[in-house]
Structure formats: C-alpha cells, structure tokens
Amino acid sequence: MKRLIIIFSIFCFCLPAMCQGLAFDILDLKEDNDSLLFRYNTLVTPHAVRTGQSLRITPMLESGNFVMALPGVTVLGNNRRRVMKRMKHLPDEYIRTNICSDTVFETAFRIPYKLWMDSASLVVEERLTGYRARTTTTRYRLNNSVSLSTRAPYEVSPVVAFILPDKEVKVRHRQGKAYLDFPVGRSVILPTYRRNPEELSKIDDALRDVMGNSDVTIQGIYIEGYASPEGTYASNDRLSKARAEALREYIVSKFPLNSSLFKVSNVAEDWDGLVELVNASDMAQKEQVLKIIETIGIFDGRESALMRLNGGVPYLLMLKEMFPELRRVEYQVDYTVKDYDLPKTLVVLQKNPADLSQLELYNLAFSSEKWGGDFNRIFVEVIPRYFSDDAVANNNAAAVLIQGGELATAKRFLQRAGQSAAALNNLGVMHLLGGDLEEAESCFAKARDAGCNESIANLEEVKAKRDDNKKQERYKNRK
Incomplete structure (x- = not known):
C-alpha cells in the first residue's frame, strides 16, 4: 500500500502518503469572529483505495483534555461500497472510487469557537479497513495551530429609554x-x-x-x-x-x-x-444683623436692636440701600393655554415656547429625525428650560446626552430624574459605558422588573461584554 499525501497550503507542511491517489488541501483553519472555519479540498484519483477497502480520514483538534472530531471523508472501494449498501451501513459522507478522472471534493463548515482552541493542534486520524474487517488506525499530530484573528474588545451598544410625558392642563x-x-x-x-x-x-x-x-x-x-x-x-x-x-x-x-x-x-x-x-x-456686621433678625421677634424690639447695633451704622445702610x-x-x-397639534406646536415653539406642554414638545421632537439637531435641541435645551424640576424631562434629556456621549452632563440630569424604570435603565447605561458591569446589571435588572423593555436588550449587552472580557484576558497572552 502506498502512502496518503495531505497538503496544507495555509501552513506549508505535508504528511507522508498512506494511500496513493488521495490528497488533502487545507484551505482554511482559522478563527473567524466567534466561529472556527475549517475548509479543505479532497483530491481523489480513480484508484484511491482497493476494491474491498474503506479509508476514513478524520481531522481532530486536540488541546489537553479537549478533543473535537471535525467532519472528515470516507473513501470506499467498489466492492466495499456494494456490501455496505446492501447492509444499509453506508456512511453519510463518502467518496465513490469508480470515477474516470481525478476529482476534487470540497468540505467546509463552521462551529462555535471555544477558547481552548487557541492552543489546540490538528491531528489527522486514518482508519483503513480491509477484508474480514481488519482495521489499521494511524494518527498524525501536526505542528500547526488555529490561525487566530485579531480581537478588538467588544463595543457595547446599549439602548436608552425615554418616558412619554403625561397630558397636562397647561x-x-x-x-x-x-x-x-x-x-x-x-x-x-x-x-x-x-x-x-x-x-x-x-x-x-x-x-x-x-x-x-x-x-x-x-x-x-x-x-x-x-x-x-x-x-x-x-x-x-x-x-x-x-x-x-x-x-x-x-x-x-x-x-x-x-x-x-x-x-x-x-x-x-x-x-x-x-x-x-x-x-x-458684603456689609459690615452682616452676621450680627442676621442673628438679630433670627432671634428677636418683630414685636419684641427687633428694629430697635438693629438701630443700636454699632451705633446704628448697619441700620442706616439698610435704610438707604x-x-x-x-x-x-x-x-x-x-x-390656561389650549392644546396644539404638531403644525401649530412648531409655530408656537418659535414665538412663545413657554405655552407648550412637555407632551407637545416631546411629540414635536419625535416628529423630526431621531438624534438630529432639532430632536436633541428640544430635549436638551427647550424642555429643561421650562420643566427644569420635572423627573420625566430630566430623564429624557439624559437619554439624549448619553446617546451623544456627553456622560458628565447626562449624570447631572439623571440625578434629578427620580427612580422610574427608564431612569434606572439609563443609569445602567451610564455604568455600562463606564465599564462597571455589576452596577449596570443591577440597574438593568431593576428596570426590567419595573417594566422597561429596553433593559432586556441591555442585560444581553452586559452578558456579551462580560463574556468578551474573559476572552480578552486570554487574548492578552497571544503572540
């Protein structure tokens, strides 16, 4: 029996041949995003194996206790194929040998990438079965590893939450x-x-x-x-x-x-x-003046006491200035002001924005391009100007500022936004963008339980970032 030649075009090494007429050309063995991509061609000649033989080639990845068999190929001789067909034992993937010329068969697949694959090596197992089911197994461990991609840290994409203001009597x-x-x-x-x-x-x-x-x-x-x-x-x-x-x-x-x-x-x-x-x-005796006003009643001689203080100098100053x-x-x-539709709201915004409700301004903002100039200006400038102490107004302004990356200013608005589900979500976004996954997860969980739908997606972002952080620790050791 001749020896099989396996050609690895990516890593530039070869194995001794075990069977004349059969060769592998490995095109890809690499990390691709979160997948392992394995792609190779199998070259089969008309006389790859004898008529009563079968040859199973199985690539494997091994690293310590981790072993993963990868999809391989089976070459059957004509007699072996007919016997297995009668017995209904034909393998799912096999290559017939009753071909008239050299033929290339391509195999490609993806599987989820695992961190242990970083240090894995490729092993090829040959199992040759002849007459009377006599089987010979040969393993070859190769000097290559998976081609690792450059991994940038995962960039989170959290979702901020807005609150629809209540309708008000203006x-x-x-x-x-x-x-x-x-x-x-x-x-x-x-x-x-x-x-x-x-x-x-x-x-x-x-x-x-x-x-x-x-x-x-x-x-x-x-x-x-x-x-x-x-x-x-x-x-x-x-x-x-x-x-x-x-x-x-x-x-x-x-x-x-x-x-x-x-x-x-x-x-x-x-x-x-x-x-x-x-x-x-900045008057003289300022503290003494304030003390007299605080401690002496109006009808108990307060004014007289001020007149006596320092010969009446502070009192004369107050009397004059x-x-x-x-x-x-x-x-x-x-x-009271009547309600406006969108076109009228836009007109009033230019002339007398104080007469608009927060709901009218909210609807006007969302009628424009989201995250555009008018949208941002209404939420960050106009609404807070007239509803500065309103929790909804402060939450929505913070949401716009977070989206724009102005986290320091957003934090000041959030401090006046209360403890609504949306405010908790947006506080979680602040923690997530700042890298505090524990606080972010806590905020998102509370927001989710309070009914904030955006926090569900944000909890997935926390999980993705936490998983990526673990990967990054491994990637630090890559050469």
Whole structure:
C-alpha cells in the first residue's frame, strides 16, 4: 500500500502518503469572529483505495483534555461500497472510487469557537479497513495551530429609554414686580408721578401680552403689597394693603377684567426679603444683623436692636440701600393655554415656547429625525428650560446626552430624574459605558422588573461584554 499525501497550503507542511491517489488541501483553519472555519479540498484519483477497502480520514483538534472530531471523508472501494449498501451501513459522507478522472471534493463548515482552541493542534486520524474487517488506525499530530484573528474588545451598544410625558392642563404664570411711588399721605396711583410711568408700563405690557393671545384664558390675578420695616407695624400694614389695592384699581380701570379674578394680599414688613438682601451683600456686621433678625421677634424690639447695633451704622445702610427694594407690589397672572397639534406646536415653539406642554414638545421632537439637531435641541435645551424640576424631562434629556456621549452632563440630569424604570435603565447605561458591569446589571435588572423593555436588550449587552472580557484576558497572552 502506498502512502496518503495531505497538503496544507495555509501552513506549508505535508504528511507522508498512506494511500496513493488521495490528497488533502487545507484551505482554511482559522478563527473567524466567534466561529472556527475549517475548509479543505479532497483530491481523489480513480484508484484511491482497493476494491474491498474503506479509508476514513478524520481531522481532530486536540488541546489537553479537549478533543473535537471535525467532519472528515470516507473513501470506499467498489466492492466495499456494494456490501455496505446492501447492509444499509453506508456512511453519510463518502467518496465513490469508480470515477474516470481525478476529482476534487470540497468540505467546509463552521462551529462555535471555544477558547481552548487557541492552543489546540490538528491531528489527522486514518482508519483503513480491509477484508474480514481488519482495521489499521494511524494518527498524525501536526505542528500547526488555529490561525487566530485579531480581537478588538467588544463595543457595547446599549439602548436608552425615554418616558412619554403625561397630558397636562397647561396652567401658566406671568409674574412681575412694580416699585410704585405714592405722594405723602396718598394711596392712589398717579401714572405720571416719579418712576410710575416706567413701572406701570411693565404691568401694561404683561397684561396686553396675555390678553392679546386668543389661545389663553385668564384664571386669576394675584396682587401682593409689601412695605419695608421702618416705622410702626400698623402703619406699614396699612401702607402695604393700600399699595396692593391701588394696583388692583388701576388694572380694573384700564383693562376689561372681571373683578372676581383678583385676589389681593399684603405683607406688612418684608423681613424675609431683607434677609435675602443682607445675605447677598458684603456689609459690615452682616452676621450680627442676621442673628438679630433670627432671634428677636418683630414685636419684641427687633428694629430697635438693629438701630443700636454699632451705633446704628448697619441700620442706616439698610435704610438707604435695601429698604427701597422692599417697598413694592408683586403681581402674578395665571392663565390656561389650549392644546396644539404638531403644525401649530412648531409655530408656537418659535414665538412663545413657554405655552407648550412637555407632551407637545416631546411629540414635536419625535416628529423630526431621531438624534438630529432639532430632536436633541428640544430635549436638551427647550424642555429643561421650562420643566427644569420635572423627573420625566430630566430623564429624557439624559437619554439624549448619553446617546451623544456627553456622560458628565447626562449624570447631572439623571440625578434629578427620580427612580422610574427608564431612569434606572439609563443609569445602567451610564455604568455600562463606564465599564462597571455589576452596577449596570443591577440597574438593568431593576428596570426590567419595573417594566422597561429596553433593559432586556441591555442585560444581553452586559452578558456579551462580560463574556468578551474573559476572552480578552486570554487574548492578552497571544503572540
């Protein structure tokens, strides 16, 4: 019996021939993504084996205790084939030898790649069976290994989650302050007196702006008068009430508004406002002033104690620079805005975005190209401007920022996004992108249990990354 020649074109080695007329040409034995690709040609001549013989060639991968038989070929002589056919023992893959010329048969397959294959070598087993079932087995261990691909770390592709805002009754507020001047002993507003023209003009503009909008309905007008602390409490109480009533009468006389819309109140002495001004100043004895206001009651000599502090110097400073800021009237106009469809929403966005609901802005964003400029701007700039404390608004802004890679800014939004399923998912995405798989998995599991569908896919990303990390540890040792 002659010897079989097996040719490995990739690794440039050969085996001694065992059977004349049969040769292997291995085209691929390599790692390909997550698969092992094994591809080879079998060259068979018309007289590869004798008529009563069969030859089974089985490639194998071996590494330590790991052994995997790979698909091979069987060559049958004519008599052997007829006998096995009668007995219905024909192998699934065999090559007939009653051929008239040299013939090439190609074999190719993929199997899942295992890490132990990194160090595996190729073994070829020949099993020659002749008459009376006499079998001879020969094994050849080759000096090659699997051709390893260059493996870049797995790049995760997590999915962020948005929250659809609830529909709202759009109640809006227009607020302002007026520093009105009154002649001594009078409480009627004189439109041309001192600073009044400028102050009244601001009020007029605000009311005209609201009343001139056909899409809104005024629900109430709130007016509150304030006085500064100097003088008696009783006189300050009368003065602050008179200022508030004077502004109400001015508005009623100038605008066609039902008097039932008005609610008028007053603060006799605006000590809270004074504390804010003192805190914002760099005045001397600042801490002593604040301590007196905090510990001494209004009717227990608070103002007298301030007058005595440091010979009255701090008090005179407040009287001159801070008390005038406390003598004012504040107003607020509450109104509702009708709902808009998409085309009208786009128009209002350009003119008065404060009149849009978060849901209207959300729908407008999703009507544009996702992750495009308008989409991102609405979620990151417009909605947070008018709904800065809303958990839904903060979650959705964070989702857009995460998608854009702005993780530091996204983290600040997520801190105000609450503990919704979507917020937990997006927090998990932050951890995943930062490489903290344990925290990411915990967040995704909680989000999944709370009903977030995106977290299901993200849990698969955690698993894929964890598996890849294990592979990368092995790849570090590759040469």
